Amino acid sequence: GIQVEQSPPDLILQEGANSTLRCNFSDSVNNLQWFHQNPWGQLINLFYIPSGTKQNGRLSATTVATERYSLLYISSSQTTDSGVYFCAGPANTGTASKLTFGTGTRLQVTL
Amino acid sequence: DTGVSQDPRHKITKRGQNVTFRCDPISEHNRLYWYRQTLGQGPEFLTYFQNEAQLEKSRLLSDRFSAERPKGSFSTLEIQRTEQGDSAMYLCASSLGFNGYTFGSGTRLTVV
Numbered sequence: 148g149i150q151v152e153q154s155p156p157d158l159i160l161q162e163g164a165n166s167t168l169r170c171n172f173s174d175s176v177n178n179l180q181w182f183h184q185n186p187w188g189q190l191i192n193l194f195y196i197p198s199g200t201k202q203n204g205r206l207s208a209t210t211v212a213t214e215r216y217s218l219l220y221i222s223s224s225q226t227t228d229s230g231v232y233f234c235a236g237p238a239n240t241g242t243a244s245k246l247t248f249g250t251g252t253r254l255q256v257t258l
Numbered sequence: 259d260t261g262v263s264q265d266p267r268h269k270i271t272k273r274g275q276n277v278t279f280r281c282d283p284i285s286e287h288n289r290l291y292w293y294r295q296t297l298g299q300g301p302e303f304l305t306y307f308q309n310e311a312q313l314e315k316s317r318l319l320s321d322r323f324s325a326e327r328p329k330g331s332f333s334t335l336e337i338q339r340t341e342q343g344d345s346a347m348y349l350c351a352s353s354l355g356f357n358g359y360t361f362g363s364g365t366r367l368t369v370v
Contacts, residue, residue, distance in 0.1 A: 151300075178356050188347060188364055190301070195358035233300050245314060246291075246359070248300030 149174045153234060153249035160224045160256050168219040168252045170234035179210050179236040180246065181219050186230055193219070193232075224256045262362035264350050270368045271340055278336045279365045283352030290333050291359065292325055293349040294318065301349055307333060340369045 150173035160166055170179075181193040194201050194208040196217065201208055205224075210217040217234055231253050235246040263282040271277050283290045289308050293301035304323070305315045309330035319325075322340075327333040337344055347366050351359040 180358055182359075182361075188366075190349065190351075190361040192358045192360060235300070245303045245306060245316075246301075247303070250298075250300055 149176060149236065149247050151234060151236065151247055151249035153232075153252050155252060156250065158252055158254045160254065162224060162226060162256055162258055164224050164256075165220070165222045166224060166254070168221070168232055168234075168254075170217045170219070170249055172215040172217075172236060175212060175215060176236035177212070178246075179212075179217050179234065181208055181217070182233045182235065183228075184231040184233065184251070190233075221254075224254075226256045226258065229254055229256050262350055262352055262360050264348075264362035264365050266365055267363065268366045268368075270370060273342060273369055274339055276336065276338045277340060277367065278334055279348055279350075279367075281333045281335070281350030281362060282331075283333070283350070284354075284360055287352035287354050287360070288330070289353045289355070290327055291351045291353075292333070292335050293351065295347045295349055295364070296345075304335075304348075337367075340367075342369045345369045 152171045154169050177197045183191045196208045196210045198210050198212045205222045207220045231251040233248050233251045235248040265280045291306045292304040295301040303316050305325050307327040322338045325335045347364045349364045351361040353359050
C-alpha cells in the first residue's frame with residue numbers, strides 16, 4: 148500500500164501566526180482528505196481535495212497529485228486550531244475506498 | 259441529520275469477554291467504514307461496507323473480529339475473546355460514494 152509522510156510532526160505556534168503542513172505520498176493518489184482531530188478525539192473532515200486548491204475560512208489546501216504532495220495552510224491561528232492534523236488518501240487503483248492515514252502533525256497554539 | 263453516531267463511547271471489559279459496538283451512519287451515505295486508532299497513531303483501516311455488502315477486510319481484522327451491516331443501515335463490530343492488544347479507539351465513518359468521510363466520535367475500548 149501507499150506510504151504517507153507528514154511534516155512537521157510537531158508544531159507550536161503563537162496565536163495569530165500562520166503555518167503550512169505538508170503531506171507526501173509514495174504513490175499517486177486520488178480522493179485525498181485532510182482531517183483535524185481535536186483534543187477530545189473527534190475527527191473532523193477539513194477538505195476533500197483530489198487536486199487543485201480549496202479554501203474554507205482561515206484554512207486552505209492545495210494538492211499537486213502529479214508530484215504526490217498536498218499542503219494545508221492555516222492562517223491567523225487560534226487556540227481552537229490545536230490538535231492533530233491528518234492527511235489521508237487511498238491508492239489510485241484497487242481499493243480506492245480504503246484510506247491510508249499519515250502519522251499526523253500535532254499542533255499547539257498558545258496565547 | 260446529527261452525523262455519525264457510535265455507541266457506547268467508552269467500554270471497559272475483562273480479557274476474554276466479547277464486546278459489540280454500534281455505528282449509525284448518516285442516513286443518505288451508502289458507504290460505511292470501521293477504523294482503529296491507537297495512541298499517537300493515525301487511524302488504521304479495518305473494514306468497509308457498500309450498502310449491506312462487506313467489500314473489504316484488513317489483515318488487521320483477525321478471526322475474532324466480525325462486522326455486519328444488516329439492511330445497509332447501522333453496523334455492528336464484534337470482538338470475541340478480547341485481548342489487551344485490542345485496547346484502542348474504534349472509529350466509524352460514512353461517505354456517499356468516494357466523497358469525504360464523516361467520522362463518529364468513536365468507542366474507546368479498554369481491555370483489563
